[in-house]
Amino acid sequence: MSGPFPSPGGKAELEEGGVFTPRFDADGLIGCITLDAADGAVLMFAHMNAEALRLTLETGIAHYWSRSRQSLWRKGDTSGQQQTVVEIRTDCDQDVLLMKVVPGGDGGACHTGRRSCFYRKVALGAGATKLTFDAPDAGKV
Amino acid sequence: MSGPFPSPGGKAELEEGGVFTPRFDADGLIGCITLDAADGAVLMFAHMNAEALRLTLETGIAHYWSRSRQSLWRKGDTSGQQQTVVEIRTDCDQDVLLMKVVPGGDGGACHTGRRSCFYRKVALGAGATKLTFDAPDAGKV
Numbered sequence: 248m249s250g251p252f253p254s255p256g257g258k259a260e261l262e263e264g265g266v267f268t269p270r271f272d273a274d275g276l277i278g279c280i281t282l283d284a285a286d287g288a289v290l291m292f293a294h295m296n297a298e299a300l301r302l303t304l305e306t307g308i309a310h311y312w313s314r315s316r317q318s319l320w321r322k323g324d325t326s327g328q329q330q331t332v333v334e335i336r337t338d339c340d341q342d343v344l345l346m347k348v349v350p351g352g353d354g355g356a357c358h359t360g361r362r363s364c365f366y367r368k369v370a371l372g373a374g375a376t377k378l379t380f381d382a383p384d385a386g387k388v
Numbered sequence: 389m390s391g392p393f394p395s396p397g398g399k400a401e402l403e404e405g406g407v408f409t410p411r412f413d414a415d416g417l418i419g420c421i422t423l424d425a426a427d428g429a430v431l432m433f434a435h436m437n438a439e440a441l442r443l444t445l446e447t448g449i450a451h452y453w454s455r456s457r458q459s460l461w462r463k464g465d466t467s468g469q470q471q472t473v474v475e476i477r478t479d480c481d482q483d484v485l486l487m488k489v490v491p492g493g494d495g496g497a498c499h500t501g502r503r504s505c506f507y508r509k510v511a512l513g514a515g516a517t518k519l520t521f522d523a524p525d526a527g528k529v
Contacts, residue, residue, distance in 0.1 A: 338505035364479035
């Protein structure tokens with residue numbers, strides 16, 4: 248499921264090689280952590296298939312694969328929160344992406360209206376299951 | 389596959405609820421983005437199963453599930469890079485975690501000896517497959 252990308256090699260090539268050989272999972276997807284280029288804040292986490300990744304690299308506009316809708320998803324087409332790509336990195340074994348973007352529209356990324364999808368803290372400690380929301384104006388750039 | 393955690397509810401509970409109901413995937417795993425609490429740098433991305441997440445919450449020390457070794461993995465047991473948890477967040481649909489840690493040992497997280505697993509940039513543009521390494525001293529805190 249590498250699509251237009253070279254096939255992954257062994258451990259040495261993956262970790263120390265200079266060729267991008269993204270490792271898609273059994274569903275043909277690779278995870279992508281998306282940061283706001285302005286301040287490095289983590290905005291969202293989503294998946295790309297080979298086509299979404301190819302389009303992202305070619306156009307400089309973030310494309311993802313929506314697992315819930317099972318369709319290619321150019322972020323911002325309905326929300327206005329189009330993401331202009333500034334940088335993409337991959338990790339040691341090339342199975343995750345880290346992407347810095349300039350978000351359009353209101354500068355947010357979450358479909359709930361918040362800037363970041365990570366707007367709740369998990370309580371620490373044994374047996375805790377409480378989530379605490381950020382203040383409504385938290386995370387403004 | 390929720391283990392000791394409450395079962396996920398519908399969209400409203402997932403997104404706007406105050407109860408942590410992590411959504412593990414078909415393999416019983418949830419992805420975790422790990423940041424250095426000192427500066428917010430993205431150090432690594434790994435997975436947790438319910439047991440690793442429970443132990444992380446109870447002990448305040450990061451535990452993961454190693455997919456390659458198929459075993460529970462308390463980060464740092466062999467590398468010294470133990471991670472003390474400062475904060476854990478979850479995203480809108482509760483299927484990813486964002487964790488801030490204080491890394492022990494040399495302050496790094498990548499098994500290649502680098503601070504972050506994301507030490508290579510992907511070339512942008514149509515058909516590009518080049519990776520560019522950060523300078524060896526990049527990313528020091």
